[in-house]
Amino acid sequence: MKTIGTAEVIRGEKTKGYLQVGTDTDGSPFQVPVLIAAGENDGPTVWVQGGIHGDEYGGTASIIRFFQELDTSQLRGNFVALPVVNLPSFKARYRTSPVDGANLNRIFPGDPKGTYSQRLAHALLESVKENADYVLDLHSGGIGLHVDYFMICRYAETEASKKSMWLAERMGAEVIWRVEGESATSGVGTDHITKSGIPAVTIEVGGGNVSENHERLYKESIENAFKALDMLPGEAPVQKEYAVYKEGDFIFAGQGGLFVPACKVGSILNKGDLIGSIINLYGEVTEELRCSSDNAYLAATGHRYWPLHPGQLVAETYTA
Numbered sequence: 001m002k003t004i005g006t007a008e009v010i011r012g013e014k015t016k017g018y019l020q021v022g023t024d025t026d027g028s029p030f031q032v033p034v035l036i037a038a039g040e041n042d043g044p045t046v047w048v049q050g051g052i053h054g055d056e057y058g059g060t061a062s063i064i065r066f067f068q069e070l071d072t073s074q075l076r077g078n079f080v081a082l083p084v085v086n087l088p089s090f091k092a093r094y095r096t097s098p099v100d101g102a103n104l105n106r107i108f109p110g111d112p113k114g115t116y117s118q119r120l121a122h123a124l125l126e127s128v129k130e131n132a133d134y135v136l137d138l139h140s141g142g143i144g145l146h147v148d149y150f151m152i153c154r155y156a157e158t159e160a161s162k163k164s165m166w167l168a169e170r171m172g173a174e175v176i177w178r179v180e181g182e183s184a185t186s187g188v189g190t191d192h193i194t195k196s197g198i199p200a201v202t203i204e205v206g207g208g209n210v211s212e213n214h215e216r217l218y219k220e221s222i223e224n225a226f227k228a229l230d231m232l233p234g235e236a237p238v239q240k241e242y243a244v245y246k247e248g249d250f251i252f253a254g255q256g257g258l259f260v261p262a263c264k265v266g267s268i269l270n271k272g273d274l275i276g277s278i279i280n281l282y283g284e285v286t287e288e289l290r291c292s293s294d295n296a297y298l299a300a301t302g303h304r305y306w307p308l309h310p311g312q313l314v315a316e317t318y319t320a
């Protein structure tokens with residue numbers, strides 16, 4: 001019997017278990033939930049994970065719902081789902097880990113002898129390499145930001161990278177960030193997964209409260225990937241055109257205060273355009289955040305009046 005953690009893969013059935021990764025301060029085990037829906041017929045294994053960042057629970061909820069709604073008699077291959085991979089971060093409702101301060105999605109491939117997050121990164125990557133044919137990684141803007149709807153994959157001259165792009169083009173979004181270069185996103189899990197030969201696509205939707213629309217887009221993206229891979233009946237949508245971006249610019253608050261956004265996600269901005277400003281508790285503008293390049297796609301921005309610390313991520317723009 002094949003197992004992933006303690007969850008068994010049983011043809012035509014839905015099973016549950018967990019992947020144990022390390023222990024908490026009281027010695028109790030961290031058990032990462034694993035849900036498996038195995039199809040009646042053989043096919044690829046798609047590993048779908050959420051909650052690498054603990055405050056991005058839209059992916060978590062959508063994975064749970066997709067699992068519940070999936071009909072295994074229609075399915076070819078296996079849906080392996082981890083609704084929350086980063087339990088300490090999820091419990092704290094925070095992007096980084098309260099255990100060691102790490103951003104889990106910047107420390108791959110991890111270290112089996114490192115801190116908790118480093119061990120977790122290592123254990124996840126090893127299990128993915130052992131079990132997955134494809135990986136979908138679900139993200140959002142977290143509690144403080146919201147993002148437009150788009151896909152992310154890694155650009156490289158490899159089969160896994162080309163297949164990632166092929167899949168991203170069939171999941172429903174018209175915007176794809178095809179990441180080139182290492183600077184902004186070193187240590188990202190999907191980069192290491194793609195480098196080990198497994199195609200991987202990140203889905204970005206929403207942030208803050210999980211709207212019905214966010215849930216629909218996450219679930220449709222997964223379903224479309226399954227259709228593209230002939231795991232579910234039906235045609236995956238192919239768009240007439242894609243907006244493909246290469247470079248990402250991460251914008252951080254210089255001052256603490258309340259964020260006042262000046263434009264909506266999905267806007268195309270030029271150099272010098274105002275993204276948003278920060279006001280202090282006297283209502284004075286203490287900082288203006290402006291776009292640094294022309295024809296930039298505003299992928300993420302902070303919620304209105306979201307309280308910021310200096311150094312906190314407040315917006316992202318992408319350029320071709």
Ligand SMILES: [Zn+2]
Binds near residue numbers: 053056140
């Ligand atoms: Zn994220």
